[in-house]
Amino acid sequence: MADTESVTNDGEPRRRRSGLAAVMVRTQRLLHRGIARAEARRAADRAQVMGLDSFPARRGAHEAGTSEETGGQTAPVGVLSSLPGWLVRGGIGSWLGLGIFLVVALVFLGISRIVPVFVGVFIALVVTAILHPLVTFFARVMPRYPATFLALATTAAFLAALVYYVVSSVTDQWSSLAAQFSTGVNTILDFVEHGPLPIHFSQQEVVQTMQGLVNQGQRYVESNATSLAGEVLSNAGTVVNVFVVLALAVFTSIFLLASGGRMWRWFLNELPAHLRSRVHRAAGAGWYTFAGYARGTVILALTDAVMAGVFLQVVGVPLAAPLAVLVFIGAFIPMIGAPLAMIVAMVVALASKGFVAMVVVGLGVAGIGQIEGHILQPLIMGRQVSLHPVVVGIAVAVGTFSAGLLGAVVAVPLVSVAWSVYSELHVKDAPLEGSLPSYSPGREG
DSSP states (O other): OHHHHHHHHHHHHHHHHHHHHHHHHHHHHHHHHHHHHHHHHHHHHHHHHHOOTTSOOOTTGGGSOHHHHTTTOOOOOTTGGGSOHHHHHHHHHHHHHHHHHHHHHHHHHHHHHTHHHHHHHHHHHHHHHHHHHHHHHHTTTSOHHHHHHHHHHHHHHHHHHHHHHHHHHHHHTHHHHHHHHHHHHHHHHHHHHHSSOSSOOOHHHHHHHHHHHHHHHHHHHHHTHHHHHHHHHHHHHHHHHHHHHHHHHHHHHHHHHHHHHHHHHHHHHTSOHHHHHHHHHHHHHHHHHHHHHHHHHHHHHHHHHHHHHHHHHHHTOSOHHHHHHHHHHHTTSTTTHHHHHHHHHHHHHHHHTOHHHHHHHHHHHHHHHHHIIIIIHHHHTTTTTOOOHHHHHHHHHHHHHHHHHHHHHHHHHHHHHHHHHHHHHOOOOOOOOSOOOOOOTTOOO
């Protein structure tokens, strides 16, 4: 009887463990099925974007013999035939590469001269990609132009409500925030003075240092008042440029959303007939990637902001709404935006709740990032932006060093669009299969 009871008691945990494993397996299968269905929907959307019935497929039309294209004439072979084949191919490839580099350099040089216009058009393309589904939805019951204005008004109302919520939450908590931050600053100063750090600063030394910096700033302002006033007046032109860029973005977005299809068809009709199909396929692939990146980034940013706001509210960290907005903005800056938002949230938690709250906030925000990268991003964006993390890091670094924050924001979508266009127009050879042969010195070939 005792043996029977022991077998029964041992069997219950085993059944529980097997039941938990079955639940985890089913959850994993459901996640994979959801990702597969999302990929199928994106493939259908891509086929719809890439399709244009009036253009027949012309793949392989350029593969006619070179002798037929040149009327039977052959290039001079006297000098080239005396050179090694690899040198001839390398020289031709070098000239072609140099030509491509010069064209790209001229494009970037031209953009650098009209950066505000580029920023306005880029914002317009982002707004068009994000609001196009909403405009299409409204266009089912009204003409296209009223649907466009309704979508823009709805978006503006949403942003205004968000700003009002953030401002009201800060003003409502201002009195308690002042007391919490005062206590938090005293805690930080006490930690610096008596903590386990190898270097200690007394509170009096910190106060004297801060007072010295304030006095130095006052003296700088007093001695450079004239030049600072001139800089302020010159920066007034920058404010005007900001409004001009926003006006250009809104103006362009209205026409792209309302009549973008007709504008694109007019552009194609201006091209030679033999180029229309390839240009349309390349542009369709680029727009599909850009729109997927823009919409996916906005959805991921909203999801991260909501999760971060709820988490910070549960932990009890003040300024949860502004910090959630900061997380939303940081999602648009690849690689560095999310860590910067996490650092700011941790500093606020340290100043208001202490060291333990700072650690909890850091772990929570990092966990939200893991959920985004491993679950949400495959479901929402899939393979629309299929760039290796190394490529993303290099693109962000190049964009940051060349154009600052603007370059960091636009680097990844531009590289993604360029790769998508290249993949659409490039015909790949058969892939390598099996293990690659190891290198042996002295072996030919």
